[in-house]
Amino acid sequence: MNATTLQRPTDLTRDRLESLVKRVPGSTGNTWKLTEVYTGDVLVELPQSSADDIAKAYADAGAAQRVWASWPLRKRLKVLKKFHSLVVKNQYRITDLIQAESGKNRRMAFEETCDVPMGTSHYIKRAPSLLKDRRHGGPVPVLSHSVEVRRPKGVVAIIAPWNFPFATGISDTIPALVAGNGVVLKPDNKTALSPLFGVELLEKAGLPRGLVQVVCGEGPDVGPAILQGADYVMFTGSTDTGRIIGELAGKHLIDCCLELGGKNPMLVLQDADVDEAVHAALFGGFGNSGQICMHIERLYVHDSIYEQFRDAFVAATEAMTIGAAYDFGPDLGSLVSVDHRDRVASHVDDAVAKGATVLTGGQARPDLGPAFYEPTILEGVTKEMLAGSTETFGPVVGLYRFTSEDEAVSLANDTEYGLNASVWSSDPDRAMRVARRIDSGNVNINDILATAFASKGTPSGGLKQSGVGARHGDQGLLKYTDAQNIATLKKQVMEPQGNQTYAAYARQTRITLRLMRKLRIR
Ligand code: NAD
Numbered sequence: 001m002n003a004t005t006l007q008r009p010t011d012l013t014r015d016r017l018e019s020l021v022k023r024v025p026g027s028t029g030n031t032w033k034l035t036e037v038y039t040g041d042v043l044v045e046l047p048q049s050s051a052d053d054i055a056k057a058y059a060d061a062g063a064a065q066r067v068w069a070s071w072p073l074r075k076r077l078k079v080l081k082k083f084h085s086l087v088v089k090n091q092y093r094i095t096d097l098i099q100a101e102s103g104k105n106r107r108m109a110f111e112e113t114c115d116v117p118m119g120t121s122h123y124i125k126r127a128p129s130l131l132k133d134r135r136h137g138g139p140v141p142v143l144s145h146s147v148e149v150r151r152p153k154g155v156v157a158i159i160a161p162w163n164f165p166f167a168t169g170i171s172d173t174i175p176a177l178v179a180g181n182g183v184v185l186k187p188d189n190k191t192a193l194s195p196l197f198g199v200e201l202l203e204k205a206g207l208p209r210g211l212v213q214v215v216c217g218e219g220p221d222v223g224p225a226i227l228q229g230a231d232y233v234m235f236t237g238s239t240d241t242g243r244i245i246g247e248l249a250g251k252h253l254i255d256c257c258l259e260l261g262g263k264n265p266m267l268v269l270q271d272a273d274v275d276e277a278v279h280a281a282l283f284g285g286f287g288n289s290g291q292i293c294m295h296i297e298r299l300y301v302h303d304s305i306y307e308q309f310r311d312a313f314v315a316a317t318e319a320m321t322i323g324a325a326y327d328f329g330p331d332l333g334s335l336v337s338v339d340h341r342d343r344v345a346s347h348v349d350d351a352v353a354k355g356a357t358v359l360t361g362g363q364a365r366p367d368l369g370p371a372f373y374e375p376t377i378l379e380g381v382t383k384e385m386l387a388g389s390t391e392t393f394g395p396v397v398g399l400y401r402f403t404s405e406d407e408a409v410s411l412a413n414d415t416e417y418g419l420n421a422s423v424w425s426s427d428p429d430r431a432m433r434v435a436r437r438i439d440s441g442n443v444n445i446n447d448i449l450a451t452a453f454a455s456k457g458t459p460s461g462g463l464k465q466s467g468v469g470a471r472h473g474d475q476g477l478l479k480y481t482d483a484q485n486i487a488t489l490k491k492q493v494m495e496p497q498g499n500q501t502y503a504a505y506a507r508q509t510r511i512t513l514r515l516m517r518k519l520r521i522r
Helices: 014-021 051-070 073-089 091-102 106-131 165-171 173-178 193-204 219-229 239-252 274-290 303-318 338-353 405-412 428-437 502-518
Strands: 031-035 042-047 134-137 144-152 155-159 182-186 212-214 232-236 255-259 264-268 296-302 357-360 376-379 396-402 420-424 442-445 481-489
Touching (some): 014 042, 014 193, 051 182, 051 219, 073 091, 073 106, 073 173, 073 193, 091 106, 091 193, 106 173, 155 219, 165 193, 173 182, 173 193, 182 219, 219 239, 239 255, 264 274, 264 405, 274 296, 274 303, 296 303, 296 405, 303 357, 338 357, 338 396, 396 405, 420 428, 428 442
Parallel strands (some): 155 182, 182 212, 232 255, 264 296, 264 420, 420 442
Antiparallel strands (some): 031 042, 134 144
């Protein structure tokens, strides 16, 4: 397929896109040229926010947040229910924007849009129970008690990457809003359109204007001002940037959640269904053109089925369709930019120069569009190669063999990352045993990533250098709150009473401590 035959969706007009970006403050007049990845055509000039613009965004979000937090939860959730319907209603328009700004294929862009209604539904259901006051016993039975009150943090900074701009930008915004916060959202410059549309839909659903602010700029330019104003920061991006954000959060004494990179292993055990595993590996290695934080870059196959798996995997990879299209046709789309394509190519070239073999792929495809790269399978990758040790974040998979379960676990854990792993076996007990031994925040059994990521009731985050904290689950909402401890004592009894000496009071206290333990009061 050639990019020149591309039919751009009629909705992506200059007027429409200008009206989307006009909410981004840019007092200096500087702009960033946001392009359609498939063609390199400029779609719109994106305003770039200054430190003053960002400070004002926090002030405005803070004013709106005080009103929003005073609303009963029921009233806040009503807005989010409406928002849910609007997202589903506008799903294909959102899909168009995601495709234009990221270059991903339509199936992946559509699936990205599903994440927001799923997460929204989950927190609409869980919030009343999670945010209600909880009464606990106090130090003196009957005479004291304490109430745990969940308070919003204030204004939360959400910094999102380009690979899932709508999902990371908006899905992480939802629980922050449910908990009563305001949000200052900073999408990547390349992919600001779909999150901006998400904010438009939130306001259409009844969200008070100003509560969610969107600021834009290159990360290092705007990062300090964003951290300066935030009461909490939710960051998704690379491990290197995560360290910078973590340092700034420490400096400002605010809490943070850091969702970072991975170098995720897939383990195909001896008793796995090879056909299913091969089919899944296509998505694992090449879904979103390999630009999924949880995707597979290291694929370990048991020695006894290695050749069978390898030959089938190479053949299936070569049958994949790749191209630029705003329809559900191609299996694969583009990488996000020419710079990123060059980074991916540099990992493959480095591996080949150091002795790896390309089984298939290994070439850029400028005939399809500026940033396309073929799905690539390597053999003979070692840890001395970039592709063997650091995140490539492209459609490049290294194939390895193993002979025992212990070896498979040890190879899977031989990385500084711990975001996701995928274990394939027809024996659920064996798969579970292996999964528990992998140092990874997520492990999918007989799936690549979707089962874990879409289990919205379970926290999902990275271990080791893959992150701090988690999204989803109760933690994914409660992290946007502070716990306030309001304790009541009905009568002053925690001191000697009347003429009681302190020694007598101490004796009595020790007896009480023993009793409380025995009676399981405290
Ligand atoms: P990145 O770290 O370069 O950028 C992420 C975001 O941070 C962007 O909005 C960027 O503008 C901003 N940023 C960059 N430097 C900054 C700074 N100094 N201060 C403040 N903000 C700054 O990452 P990327 O290349 O956009 O995204 C790809 C990475 O994200 C991959 O490593 C991928 O694994 C990771 N990722 C992780 C998850 C997860 O949930 N664990 C999800 C998606 C992507």
